[in-house]
Amino acid sequence: MFLAQLKNELWKLFGKKRTYIGFGAFLLAQTAMLCAFKYTKWQSDFEKLLNGNGYLASEFISVLTVSVVMLIPQIMLLMPLYATLVGGDLVAKEAEDGTLRMILSRPISRVRLLFVKWSAGIIFAIALVLALGLTAMSFASLLFPWKGMFVFAPGQAFSVLTAHEGLVRFIFSLLFMAVNASVMVSVAFMFSCFNMKPAAATILALSFLFLSMVMENIPFFDRYESWFITHHFKCWLLIFRDPAPWSQICQSEIILFAVSATAFVIGALAFQVRDIKC
Amino acid sequence: MIELRNVIKKFAGRIAVDDLSFTVPRGEIFGLLGHNGAGKSTAIGMMLGQVWPTGGEVKVCGHDVQSNRRAALMQVGAIFETPVFYDYLSGWRNLEILSTYTAPTSKARIREVIEWVGLTGREQSKVRTYSHGMRSRLALAQALLPKPELLILDEPGDGLDPEGIHEMRQTILRLQRELGLTILLSSHLLNEVEQLCTRIAVLQKGNKVFEVNVADVKAARGRVALKTNNFTAAAKLLRERGLIIAMAEERFITLADGHSTADVTQALVSAGIAVEGVWQHEQTVEDFYMSLIRPPAAKN
Numbered sequence: 001m002f003l004a005q006l007k008n009e010l011w012k013l014f015g016k017k018r019t020y021i022g023f024g025a026f027l028l029a030q031t032a033m034l035c036a037f038k039y040t041k042w043q044s045d046f047e048k049l050l051n052g053n054g055y056l057a058s059e060f061i062s063v064l065t066v067s068v069v070m071l072i073p074q075i076m077l078l079m080p081l082y083a084t085l086v087g088g089d090l091v092a093k094e095a096e097d098g099t100l101r102m103i104l105s106r107p108i109s110r111v112r113l114l115f116v117k118w119s120a121g122i123i124f125a126i127a128l129v130l131a132l133g134l135t136a137m138s139f140a141s142l143l144f145p146w147k148g149m150f151v152f153a154p155g156q157a158f159s160v161l162t163a164h165e166g167l168v169r170f171i172f173s174l175l176f177m178a179v180n181a182s183v184m185v186s187v188a189f190m191f192s193c194f195n196m197k198p199a200a201a202t203i204l205a206l207s208f209l210f211l212s213m214v215m216e217n218i219p220f221f222d223r224y225e226s227w228f229i230t231h232h233f234k235c236w237l238l239i240f241r242d243p244a245p246w247s248q249i250c251q252s253e254i255i256l257f258a259v260s261a262t263a264f265v266i267g268a269l270a271f272q273v274r275d276i277k278c
Numbered sequence: 279m280i281e282l283r284n285v286i287k288k289f290a291g292r293i294a295v296d297d298l299s300f301t302v303p304r305g306e307i308f309g310l311l312g313h314n315g316a317g318k319s320t321a322i323g324m325m326l327g328q329v330w331p332t333g334g335e336v337k338v339c340g341h342d343v344q345s346n347r348r349a350a351l352m353q354v355g356a357i358f359e360t361p362v363f364y365d366y367l368s369g370w371r372n373l374e375i376l377s378t379y380t381a382p383t384s385k386a387r388i389r390e391v392i393e394w395v396g397l398t399g400r401e402q403s404k405v406r407t408y409s410h411g412m413r414s415r416l417a418l419a420q421a422l423l424p425k426p427e428l429l430i431l432d433e434p435g436d437g438l439d440p441e442g443i444h445e446m447r448q449t450i451l452r453l454q455r456e457l458g459l460t461i462l463l464s465s466h467l468l469n470e471v472e473q474l475c476t477r478i479a480v481l482q483k484g485n486k487v488f489e490v491n492v493a494d495v496k497a498a499r500g501r502v503a504l505k506t507n508n509f510t511a512a513a514k515l516l517r518e519r520g521l522i523i524a525m526a527e528e529r530f531i532t533l534a535d536g537h538s539t540a541d542v543t544q545a546l547v548s549a550g551i552a553v554e555g556v557w558q559h560e561q562t563v564e565d566f567y568m569s570l571i572r573p574p575a576a577k578n
Contacts, residue, residue, distance in 0.1 A: 001382065008375040015366050098362035102420070105326045105356035105430070106379035107348040113379070275289070276328040277319070 002116065005108075009120040013086070019124070022082025026132050029078060033070045034139050050150055055160055062147035064166040066140040067133070068173075068240070072153060074132065075177060075236070080209050083181045086124050087188025088202030090117045091271065096197060104276050114193065114268050121189055125181035133174040151240040159242045169239050176236035176253065183229065183256050184209065186263040193267035195274055232256050279304050279428045279460040280325060285334030287320050287484075294320045296484040298334070302462055302477075304427075307454055309475035309492075310464040317484040318464035322432050325462075326356055339428060352380070355421030359433035361413040365406040369397060369416050372405060373423060380424040391419045395449075411442050418449065422457075429453060431463040435470050443470070450474055501530045502539055505555040512551050519545055530559060 013019055037043050046069070047057035091114070094100040103113065149166025151159045161169060188205035192198065209230065215221050216228040225231045232252035238245055280302040287295040295317040302308040310318045323329030324336050327347040336343045341350035363372045370388065377383035392401050395415040400408070408416065414434075421429060434450070435443045447470065453459050465471050471478055472492060479489040506512045513525040521541055524532040533542070539556045546553050 001378065004378045004382070008378050011367065011371060012364055012375065015364065015371075017366070098358070098360065099364065101328060101358060102356070102362065102376065103379055104328050105351070105354070105358075106376070106424075107351040107354075108379040109348065273330070275323065275330060277323060 002112075005112075005116045006119055006123075009116050010123060013090075013120050013124055018089070019086060021085065022078070022128055023131055025078055025082065026074060026128075027135060029074055030070055030136055030139050033073070034066070034143065037066060037069060038143050046150075046152075049152065053158075055150070060148045060150035060160060061144060062149060062163070062166075063137055063140045063144050064146075064149040064163065064170055065151070066144050067136040067170065068149075068151050070136050070140065071132065071173075071177075072237075075180070079128075079132075079177075079181055080184050080206060082128065083125055083184035084188035084202045084205040084209070087121055087185035088192050088200075088205060089198045090121050090185075090189050090192050091267075092192040092196060092198040092201045095195075095276070101276055110272050111268050114264070114271055118186065118189055118264055118267075121185040122182045125185045126178045129174055129178040129181050133170070133177070137170075151237075153237045153240070156234055156237040157240040159240045161240070161242065169244070172239045172244075173236045176239060176249070179253060179256050180233045180236060183233075183260050183263075186260040190263035190267035190270075193271040193274075226255075229256070229259055279306075279339060280308075280462060281335075281337040282321070282325075283335040283337075285321070285324060285336055286332045287317075287324060287329060288332045293484050295324070295331075298481075298484070298486050300479050300486065300489055302460060304460050305454075305458065306477060307450070307461045307463070307475045309471040309478040310462065310481060311466070311468070311471050311478050312464075312481035313466055316466075316481040318466075318481055319432055320484075321481070322356075322430055322462075322464055325430060326354070327351065353424060353427045354430065355424060355426035355428070356430040357414075357417045357421050357432065357434055359436040361417035363405045363413065363416060366404060368402050368404055369408070369412075369419075370401040372416065373401075373420055376420045377423045383423055387423065387425075391422045394422065395419045410437065410439075411445065414438065414442065414446065427460060429459050429461045431461065433464055433466070435465060435467055447473060501526070501532055501559045502542070503529055503555070503557050503559045504531050504542070505529065505553075506546065507552045507554070512546055512553075515549055515551070516542060516545060521545060 037046075043061065046065075047061060050057040050060055091100070094103070104110070146163060148163055149159075149161040149170075151157045151161070184205065187208055188201055191201035191204045194201070196204075212228045213230040216225055216231050221228070232255050235249045235252040238249055238252075280300075282301075283299050285295055285298045286293070298317070298321060300308075310321060312318050320329055324331050325338055325343065327343045327350070330344065338350040339353060341347075343350045363369075364375065367375070370392070373388050373392070374383075377388065392398055395418050397412065397415050397419060400412065405413065405416065431450070434446055438446060450461060450463070451474065454461060463471075463474065475492055477489070477491050480487050504512065509525075509528050513522065513531060516522045516531060517525075521534055521537045522531045523534045526532075531542070533539075539558070543553055543556055
């Protein structure tokens with residue numbers, strides 16, 4: 001029965017046009033960035049950076065390198081926006097539209113209903129990241145060859161990897177990005193469970209994420225950086241370090257899972273005590 | 279089927295429902311009547327476990343809604359005033375989605391209810407293309423999916439045109455006749471309640487001000503309509519002779535015990551007052567409702 005409910009929740013989620021706003025925006029952004037990388041000084045600057053560090057640039061300007069170059073700004077700027085947009089809709093939109101009242105006239109428990117919705121949100125987050133990663137690679141492969149990988153993210157990674165090793169790390173990075181997106185969905189979902197409009201839930205979740213990012217970047221809070229959720233989001237870039245700091249990555253992933261679960265529990269508690277009225 | 283005992287609901291200190299008690303036995307069409315804001319929807323919300331009572335007990339199908347909501351609602355269908363669906367999906371898909379919140383439902387059962395409500399042929403169309411009447415029928419279909427024994431209708435006539443109201447009324451009567459359902463409906467439309475319900479409870483500011491059988495209201499024989507060339511003089515004469523105990527609205531009299539309309543006619547004719555008509559007034563639910571909600575000072 002859970003699977004049938006989840007399947008139907010996914011029908012609801014993926015039947016809506018606004019669910020695809022994120023996918024569409026990512027496609028546009030990737031196209032723009034790919035062209036910018038290819039036809040502006042961006043690529044030559046990158047080559048200078050590689051050559052200056054003693055590497056043959058032509059061996060590392062590749063599909064994988066360009067894919068990560070395209071992903072970094074999208075993950076930082078666009079991912080929170082579209083993940084919270086969908087997460088904020090999950091409960092609050094149904095309450096606003098009135099369909100929640102119809103659902104809750106049936107004998108399904110509130111916690112179960114929320115679990116189904118949250119699971120659908122997590123599946124959306126995974127799908128969004130997969131689509132993002134696959135389209136980045138597909139787009140990059142149109143203009144660049146399959147060669148070694150170079151990753152440069154100031155303060156996070158400066159690595160040169162073989163194509164095979166690079167692909168493995170890229171797959172891991174997608175996995176960690178999916179966890180990040182799931183946390184974003186979960187935070188928005190939590191606000192969505194309170195008595196508020198969907199837009200308010202999205203804005204609150206975005207505010208929470210941006211506040212975390214701003215505070216993390218204030219030098220005074222350096223020693224408290226592990227308390228900020230956005231600090232742990234960076235583990236998708238840490239995987240490109242050589243060697244990968246697995247203990248740090250695992251610690252961050254556990255914290256992110258815990259944040260997600262906590263957001264669900266808080267949301268469920270708020271929803272459980274709420275009166276559902278038209 | 280439904281039992282509310284001393285139910286109270288407060289929203290931020292404001293009392294929405296105050297010490298409400300009533301029972302709805304199997305097979306009855308029970309009406310909750312009251313103005314907007316009288317507490318009807320809140321009471322229904324508590325029956326469906328959507329609104330948590332501040333005090334009291336709510337039982338549906340023999341189960342406490344707060345402690346055993348699942349068992350209480352297993353055979354309950356509900357329709358709300360403005361039927362809302364996932365407009366971007368088909369009627370069929372909407373029914374599939376909603377059915378999974380109760381129990382596994384076969385395609386044959388979905389087909390059966392679609393046929394019952396008369397939506398066959400349009401079930402694969404997106405709900406956004408449905409008319410208001412078709413949405414109402416889809417709402418009925420979703421309510422019938424779990425083979426309910428109890429149907430709860432919150433303001434079912436709201437937003438419907440006269441034709442839609444007539445269709446809705448016929449459907450409710452058909453539901454009881456063909457499927458033997460117990461039905462609770464809330465409404466502020468007196469005419470609707472009068473034509474459908476076997477019993478009503480009148481709510482005002484969260485309080486139940488009266489509960490009565492509709493048949494009893496209609497059969498109330500306390501008032502007699504009197505049409506004469508001088509109602510005031512006639513009433514004065516009848517009161518002096520002890521034939522009536524009250525008069526109202528320049529056309530109604532209430533007979534004293536042991537007296538009939540024949541006594542009234544005879545007394546008036548013998549006193550030279552022309553009598554154009556004397557008849558038992560059949561009280562409508564509207565008369566009854568208005569008499570309940572009218573401030574006491576305005577009553578005669």
